Amino acid sequence: MSRLHRIWILFAGIALSAASITLVPVRALAQDAPSGDIKDHGGRKVKTSVKPAYPDVARQMHITGTVRLEATVAPDGKVRDTRVVGGSPMLAQEATNAVRKWKYEEAPKETVEVVEVVYQ
Numbered sequence: 001m002s003r004l005h006r007i008w009i010l011f012a013g014i015a016l017s018a019a020s021i022t023l024v025p026v027r028a029l030a031q032d033a034p035s036g037d038i039k040d041h042g043g044r045k046v047k048t049s050v051k052p053a054y055p056d057v058a059r060q061m062h063i064t065g066t067v068r069l070e071a072t073v074a075p076d077g078k079v080r081d082t083r084v085v086g087g088s089p090m091l092a093q094e095a096t097n098a099v100r101k102w103k104y105e106e107a108p109k110e111t112v113e114v115v116e117v118v119y120q
Helices: 003-020 056-060 089-099
Strands: 037-039 046-048 065-073 079-086 111-119
Touching: 056 089, 065 089, 079 089, 089 111
Parallel strands: none
Antiparallel strands: 037 111, 065 079, 065 111
């Protein structure tokens, strides 16, 4: 077996592993959606949001799923920090980048908001 063939098998195994940790069953091809959809979980209202992009690599590999994030929101409504709780690592970075740009309504104290981004 050539070295190139072994590298290809290793890459394919990594790609399959990444695809298997998605949290939502495949309902549509990844090519059909230009970006991730957001699920609202109540809590503080979002004043301005940025829709997450669909990563090109994930689209080409038809990877779908839900990325679950916890966003720490300061009293002034700015997202101070995010933490990925679950979902495909191939989708998580774009979801995180978008949520960090969000602005929530002001509140008396800092809160942690749950955000789900669904890529399908």
